Amino acid sequence: MTDSAETPVIRMEVARYRPGEDAEPVFQAYDVPLMDDWAVLDGLTHIKDRLDGSLSFRWSCRMGVCGSCGMTVNGEARLTCGTFLTEYAPGPVRIEPLKGFPVIRDLVVDIDDFLAKLSSVRPWLVREGEEPPLTAEYAQTPEQLEAYKQYSMCINCLLCYSACPVYVLDPDFLGPAAIALAQRYNLDSRDMDDRFDVLNLEDAVWGCTFVGECTKVCPKHVDPAEAIQRYKVSAALRSVLPWSRR
Amino acid sequence: MTDMIDVLIVGGGGAGLRAAVAVAETDPALKVAVVSKVYPMRSHTVSAEGGAAAVIGLGDTLDEHCYDTISGGDWLCDQDAVEAFVAEAPRELIQLEHWGCPWSRERDGRVAVRPFGGMKKMRTWYAADKTGFHLLHTLFQTTLKYQDIIRYDEWYVTKLVVDDGRVHGVVAVEIRTGRVETIPARTVVLATGGCGRAFPFTTNAAIKTGDGMALAYREGAPLKDMEFVQYHPTGLPFTGILITEAARAEGGWLINKDGYRYLQDYDLGTPTPEPTLRSMELGPRDRLSQAFVHEQRRGRTADTPYGPVVYLDLRHLGEEKIEHRIPFVRELCRSYQNLDPVSDLIPVRPVVHYMMGGVHTDLDGATTVAGLYAAGETACVSINGANRLGSNSLPEILVFGRRAGIAAAEFARSHREAEPAAVHSQGEDERRRLARAREGGGNGGRIADLREEMQHTLEGAAGIYRSGDVLAKAADTLAGLRERAEEARVEDGSTTFNTELINLLELHAMLEVAQTIVACALNRRESRGAHQRTDHTDRDDAAYLAHSLVHRAPDGTPSVGLLPVTITRWAPGERVYGRD
Missing domain, CATH: 3.10.20.30 (Beta-grasp domain)
Structure with a gap:
């Protein structure tokens, strides 16, 4: 030294x-x-x-x-x-x-706004029926894991909100990390929800103007912009074919 | 004053959150609160990398996990606690899976396991090499489902309210506003993690300052086995960032400056190209860190501006395996050490990682203070004895977090009496003390200077090797530091997000805990596990097959006694690694 x-x-x-x-x-x-x-x-x-x-x-x-x-x-x-x-x-x-x-x-x-938004997307595994006994895991192949893994890497650092031009103007916008984490569960083969009620809104995925700043600043390569665009596609599909899920 | 909480949990890491969910699931009518000095997902559980051990079949048995843990702990583990732990670990890891934890998988969809240090079977579940991160976020996100769990985010608990041998709540400061509040509670569960920040070179996050240990100790609950400090053999120089044991489990080698796999010289087995369980690089952490010191004395380590190092060699694993199994190792090396383990050697040296000791509890997390519980690294049940095995701490926080939560809920249900007057008076006293600390602004030394002196005193006296005379001197130095810390300078008089005041309170906690570490190390005149005395080099089962139990005497000094170890089925024997 x-x-x-x-x-x-x-x-x-x-x-x-x-x-x-x-x-x-x-x-x-x-x-x-x-x-x-x-x-x-x-x-x-x-x-x-x-x-x-x-x-x-x-x-x-x-x-x-x-x-x-x-x-x-x-x-x-x-x-x-x-x-x-x-x-x-x-x-x-x-x-x-x-x-x-x-x-x-x-x-x-003050990040309490994010915490409230995170809670609102049901960021937990949603199952129907009774939980099976704690003797065996749900099967999930490496490919099924890969389908959502990237979105599970979010560390909640909130750089994406800070960089998001929509969030800066509209604090009601659900925002990149919360949507990416909702997708983390939506795309998990063990999950049975699609969080349509909280994501298919003007202030949720449809608020995103696809500037992509969130993805650029993400230190963990979560790619929230892609998460949002993918949900737009499935939400649009669901509007046309109401019985379809994901 | 707020409404009475049934179970108040201090700390929002893995143990605290697991306790919270256990209470919420056991009895939704109970009021449960989590008080944490950081948002729960910032807790240090997030930094755990390698994995979580639990018997899952594949020719493994509960008894083998018990034996590995007990021999790894140099026979200082309470064997009834180890048996309960090992039996409940599998269902806890499956529970996490059912809550969504993204465990790494085998091709057929089953959870994958990897080898780990000191383990004779492959039983370590993992989520690549961010196991703690995924475990914590899964738990935290799952707690959001239980909307009745009250969260006090960024509140720092400064005192437990204890009257007549029973806990009645806490006093805490809301960091954002400086507001001091007494929160009455029927039970309190301490889950604040360890105190690695009492040392200068540690893998531990800034928040690991022994708060819960100090809170309990000040109110008369003894700490246990505080002399057992785990040095992890592979920390990055300067930052102390952990390079996970999983790197060795996947086949990494430890080599000295001559490129020689030196562990073979320290009774840890003979080198094989592929990893061999309970051998060489997959030996226990205490033995590997001690081997480093001997290499240094032989002049076979390399010098860097940040001290002597050996090297972790992952180059032969190849890029694909490194990317797939230990991507975080690569990310950390690239970001913080400016090297790529695919092509470069990683310089590493032993680094303070984990406290085997903690608040003395029974198998349900109960301390000697009625209504007060502890779980996780804060606690000492003890399943870790004189040396914890890697990948046992994550299942530990789950198993004993749940147990403590259930036991606290039961206590809260059966103790419905109103709070005593002491709650109000102790709260007011504490409020005045904190106002003085903030406004008074002592004229003594800087907080950082006092902290560094404490850290270097501990490293010098309570490092990998210890001796009686150095420890005795350190005890005097720490006593002096405690007096000087009372006069520490506080420049920040603000009530809004005053982190300097919190740093001072953390320093007081660390000094309290540091004194117990030194006192226990001084009292144990033998060498066992992570406690190696150069003046008492042998294990002495006749005198010290016992836990250290340290109480705070009325004058504030530590007073150390012994408590017998519980042996059920495994008689003390030799720790054998690398040979059958």
């Missing part, structure tokens, strides 16, 4: 918003060491630990799976644990909260 005297620094311009104190968000600049292996998140924890204990942001696993640390980095929705400072050298790099959500404080946004 290099001496601190030799370590280059990068300026991080961080959006601050303290309700009751700031009328609107302001940027505060901090100089942090520009280390090869530091993620943007490492820069933020450096600020919190060494420079300013009052900076608030969420983080936890720092390995791209808990979904806590999504923020806007130089205008793009990113997971800050997997986005490296060197990408923005020599700087400055701007860190803002995820767009499209109410800001609670600094880099922390």
Whole structure:
């Protein structure tokens, strides 16, 4: 490791918003060491630990799976644990909260709207009749698993909502992750629902204008845009042939 | 003050959510709440990778899973607990399957299993190498079906309300608003995970700060076997990100800087091209991490800016197998280590991963405080003894999360009396204490400095190898740190999403737990499993075939005693790996 005297620094311009104190968000600049292996998140924890204990942001696993640390980095929705400072050298790099959500404080946004939307699509395995005894699994071939696997990879980081031009204008839009997770169950061979009542709505799949930003920003390659388009096809089919499912 | 909760669960990871569903299914009339400092799907269960063990047939038997677990734990497991665990694990994994968990499959549609360290049979169910992620999201999404489950998302529990030996609820702060509330409850289930963040180099998420252990310990419930800290042999240097044992189960090799499969020098068997169960790279984690230290002393590790490393070699597995079976390993290596395991060696070193110890409970998760339960890594039942086997912790959170939920529901049904006056008075005291902590703003050191000093003290004294004199010094250092932490500087006076205040409370919890780790390690003058003393190198069954039980003395210092191990059918013997 290099001496601190030799370590280059990068300026991080961080959006601050303290309700009751700031009328609107302001940027505060901090100089942090520009280390090869530091993620943007490492820069933020450096600020919190060494420079300013009052900076608030969420983080936890720092390995791209808990979904806590999504923020806007130089205008793009990113997971800050997997986005490296060197990408923005020599700087400055701007860190803002995820767009499209109410800001609670600094880099922390209110995601309760998503939680409510997730609940509304019945994101659980819907079965009819009694559950069989817990002595054997439902059979599911690797191909059947593959049919929905991609949509099950969503970590709820909400970068897709932040990037979605529809959601920004219409907060009632069900949104990419919730639809992808509904499809995760719809396409599961063990599931017996098609969630038509909650998906076949103007504010659900038909609200999507197919810009595809959700898929571009998804760090887990879930491809919510494809999930939505596929449902449009099956919903249209069902409208023509009311007895058809999926 | 809110309405009385019947079962209040602290922690929304696998154990907590499994408990919540168990209560909701057992008795829908009961009020159940989950209080978690993060949204439940952010919980650290999400990071578990390799798999979940349960006997599923294929020539496997419950007794063999028991034996692997007990010998893996160096005979410190309570065998009645292991038998219950092993018997109930299969139905729990099937239950998860029925709830939609995307387990990896065989061609004919059955759930697939893979080998795992210390296991003599293939019995580890997996969802590629994101098993914990899928398990947690399946559980969380399933809880959404039970709309009566009350969620306190991003609330941090600061205190258990205990009066006359019985729990009556919790005091918690809503992080978003700073509001402090007393939540009365007939029972409380602690499911907050472990405390890996008390160490400097860990696979654990930032949230793993020993909160539940400290909450119970402060109210008189003893902790158990706290000296047993699991080092996982394969963490990425710098980040500590876990490279799953599944990488070795799929055929990966551990090699030193000379390209030599060094485990053969440490009584772990002889190298074979294909993985051999309970041998070499599929030995138990404690033995593999200890072998690393010996390699380092022999000068056969490679130096990096982040310390000595050995290498995990997956190149011979080929791209297809890596993509299919362990895609997350590849993703993590590419994103965080700038290498591709298809063509490059992965530098790895041992990293703090899991606490075998925790809140002392019985088989139903009950602690010594009436109405207080614990499950998962927070608890010590004990099925893990002196060393947990990989892929036993996911079934553990399910089996004992469910058990604790059912037992708590039963207790809540049979204890309907009104809350005592102590609930209100303790709540008010706690509210004042928290306001002082936030507004007072001590003039002492930075929280981060105190935390780092604690972490390095623990690593130096309670790492892979320990000795009495270093431990004794560490006990003094930690006592001093606790006093200094009372004066820690808090710069953030805000009530809105004040994470600095939470960090301070977490530091207090970790210091409390750190002291118990050192005290238990000091008291155990033998070497067993993950606890290796350079001044007492042999296992001593005559003196220490017993759990460490640590109480908090009135002056706040840890007081350690012993509790006999429950032996049912497997007499203590030699741990044999790599030879029959």
